Amino acid sequence: MSQIDDLPPLREVVRTHGLMAKKSLGQNFLFDLNLTSRIARSAGPLEDATVIEVGPGPGGLTRAILAAGARKTIAIERDSRCLPALAEIAERYPGRLEVVEADALEFDPRPLVGDGLVRIIANLPYNVGTALLTGWLTGEAWPPWWASLTVMFQREVAERIVADESDPKNYGRLGVLCGWRTEARILFDVPPSAFVPPPKITSSVVHLTPRASPLPCRIGALEAVTRAAFGQRRKMLRQSLKSIAPDPAPIISAAGLEETTRAENIPVEGYVALANAYDEMRKQLG
Numbered sequence: 471m472s473q474i475d476d477l478p479p480l481r482e483v484v485r486t487h488g489l490m491a492k493k494s495l496g497q498n499f500l501f502d503l504n505l506t507s508r509i510a511r512s513a514g515p516l517e518d519a520t521v522i523e524v525g526p527g528p529g530g531l532t533r534a535i536l537a538a539g540a541r542k543t544i545a546i547e548r549d550s551r552c553l554p555a556l557a558e559i560a561e562r563y564p565g566r567l568e569v570v571e572a573d574a575l576e577f578d579p580r581p582l583v584g585d586g587l588v589r590i591i592a593n594l595p596y597n598v599g600t601a602l603l604t605g606w607l608t609g610e611a612w613p614p615w616w617a618s619l620t621v622m623f624q625r626e627v628a629e630r631i632v633a634d635e636s637d638p639k640n641y642g643r644l645g646v647l648c649g650w651r652t653e654a655r656i657l658f659d660v661p662p663s664a665f666v667p668p669p670k671i672t673s674s675v676v677h678l679t680p681r682a683s684p685l686p687c688r689i690g691a692l693e694a695v696t697r698a699a700f701g702q703r704r705k706m707l708r709q710s711l712k713s714i715a716p717d718p719a720p721i722i723s724a725a726g727l728e729e730t731t732r733a734e735n736i737p738v739e740g741y742v743a744l745a746n747a748y749d750e751m752r753k754q755l756g
């Protein structure tokens with residue numbers, strides 16, 4: 471498959487619109503429409519979905535999402551230089567692409583999506599991607615407003631997203647948060663040579679779907695215990711939890727854990743139990 475639509479090749483689009491990649495915006499573009507189609511298809515069925523695409527750039531992934539049949543796509547791009555190229559795609563797919571010029575870290579797309587299934591798809595700079603992911607996972611309401619996230623990350627970040635206690639090197643706060651609320655998996659790697667300009671590292675596409683009923687706990691408490699535990703990941707719990715409780719022994723035992731355990735060996739259920747024990751202690755202290 472070399473043609474997915476009758477729009478000009480992406481190299482030509484970038485040339486015509488003078489879209490020289492800006493490092494400050496983490497711009498590494500994908501020109502291979504076979505690859506962008508693979509990413510779009512891996513998000514799941516799109517025909518009945520509204521897709522939120524973050525960082526469409528010149529529109530390689532946007533075109534693949536639309537060619538894959540997405541009913542409606544809302545694309546949020548910070549770089550105004552990309553808007554004319556995106557307007558040409560919107561013209562090719564009347565009524566199906568809405569482009570919003572905004573910083574995705576500040577823009578809330580929820581009022582635009584209406585009812586129905588929402589899928590989020592993005593190829594983003596690493597720092598923005600992790601911040602957005604954390605935002606999507608830490609809403610009070612669960613299940614969330616989106617049905618799936620299909621997002622490109624640096625391979626190293628992807629490994630941290632899917633890690634659990636069986637992979638102590640990569641397991642940390644991100645792995646606990648993702649494992650608690652979602653089922654996350656790495657779908658495939660994308661080599662540096664696929665991007666223009668090529669980044670230094672390999673990237674991976676990660677797919678996350680919300681768990682219907684994550685184990686109940688307050689998110690602020692989960693954040694507090696994971697911050698304390700992984701903040702001193704080489705120390706035993708009886709030491710690392712001192713930053714949130716002068717005597718952490720009762721919390722650790724109420725959670726059914728050993729005082730000598732280290733952060734990287736505790737499964738998600740253990741952190742949920744610690745978060746609930748921490749809240750119980752705070753309640754008792756008034």
Ligand SMILES: C[S@@+](CC[C@H](N)C(=O)[O-])C[C@H]1O[C@@H](n2cnc3c(N)ncnc32)[C@H](O)[C@@H]1O
Pocket residue numbers: 495496497498499500501524525526527528529530531532546547548549552572573574575593594595598
């Ligand atoms: C890695 S490029 C990917 C572009 C395109 N999706 C592709 O795959 O070729 C990242 C895109 O995200 C945009 N971007 C960076 N920070 C952003 C932010 N905070 N909000 C919205 N878009 C952002 C950049 O301008 C750029 O177009």
